[in-house]
Amino acid sequence: MKQTVVTFQEAKQKQEKITMLTAYDYSTARLMEEAGIHSLLVGDSLGMVMLGYEDTLSVTMEDMLHHCKAVARGAKEALVVCDMPFLSYQTSVYDAVVNAGRLVKEGHAGAVKLEGGQEVCPQIKAIVQASIPVMGHLGLTPQSVHALGGFKVQGKTEEAAKKLLEDAKCVEEAGAFAMVLECVPAKLAELVSKSISIPTIGIGAGNGCDGQVLVYQDMLGMYRDFVPKFVKKFGNVGDEMKAAFHEYIAQVQSGQFPAPEHTFAIGDDVLKKLY
Numbered sequence: 533m534k535q536t537v538v539t540f541q542e543a544k545q546k547q548e549k550i551t552m553l554t555a556y557d558y559s560t561a562r563l564m565e566e567a568g569i570h571s572l573l574v575g576d577s578l579g580m581v582m583l584g585y586e587d588t589l590s591v592t593m594e595d596m597l598h599h600c601k602a603v604a605r606g607a608k609e610a611l612v613v614c615d616m617p618f619l620s621y622q623t624s625v626y627d628a629v630v631n632a633g634r635l636v637k638e639g640h641a642g643a644v645k646l647e648g649g650q651e652v653c654p655q656i657k658a659i660v661q662a663s664i665p666v667m668g669h670l671g672l673t674p675q676s677v678h679a680l681g682g683f684k685v686q687g688k689t690e691e692a693a694k695k696l697l698e699d700a701k702c703v704e705e706a707g708a709f710a711m712v713l714e715c716v717p718a719k720l721a722e723l724v725s726k727s728i729s730i731p732t733i734g735i736g737a738g739n740g741c742d743g744q745v746l747v748y749q750d751m752l753g754m755y756r757d758f759v760p761k762f763v764k765k766f767g768n769v770g771d772e773m774k775a776a777f778h779e780y781i782a783q784v785q786s787g788q789f790p791a792p793e794h795t796f797a798i799g800d801d802v803l804k805k806l807y
């Protein structure tokens with residue numbers, strides 16, 4: 533079934549969990565689709581897991597467009613949500629609408645995601661008014677890593693928890709169709725999820741959220757620079773890839789690969805004429 537902002541809303545009403553994974557390329561998007569995922573997030577985490585940066589701040593609009601186009605080509609039913617990169621929306625409402633528009637027009641995203649609470653609500657409102665669905669992102673907002681003093685759990689004090697709840701209501705009122713809650717204590721995430729009518733998608737926020745998202749390299753054991761506590765490994769693809777790479781190297785060096793069945797023949801009569 534084609535996933536849309538409407539099916540997200542229906543899922544929350546029916547208390548059916550929404551599934552989302554990050555995707556950055558065509559073939560992975562196809563595999564996730566075939567598995568029945570509801571939504572693919574072209575996250576700016578691509579800066580870390582695909583491009584090798586230390587954080588997400590260096591990611592550009594061109595990076596996002598490049599990967600979003602590939603994912604959109606692979607997604608027939610899943611809702612493709614594309615992250616707005618750092619400084620593509622914080623600078624002004626105008627920039628936010630223009631850049632969100634590019635992600636939809638050129639990147640073929642079905643929705644955009646941006647980080648922040650009250651301070652970005654004017655941007656959310658304006659993008660939604662331009663008929664582009666917006667997913668919010670609260671809690672640990674990686675684009676604010678320097679302001680937050682690192683990748684840390686958010687909303688642990690009374691003041692911070694109140695602010696998170698207020699921000700969630702503000703993002704909902706601004707017109708967002710869903711929001712990510714990242715690295716938020718489970719009980720607070722559950723309270724937020726019950727206090728708003730749009731779905732919450734948790735990452736490191738417990739199972740009281742309306743859906744879950746993970747970075748696929750984390751859940752497959754492919755990215756080992758830093759593995760957050762909230763990650764569960766659903767596969768050991770990293771180890772399998774390494775073993776296959778070792779085997780390939782060994783077989784090329786020993787001459788075992790390529791074997792006759794991997795090669796193309798030429799007639800002896802043709803070959804003779806070349807000598």
Ligand code: KIV
Nearest residue numbers: 554575576577712735
């Ligand atoms: O960029 C990303 O992958 C994200 C998820 C962590 C939610 O924003």
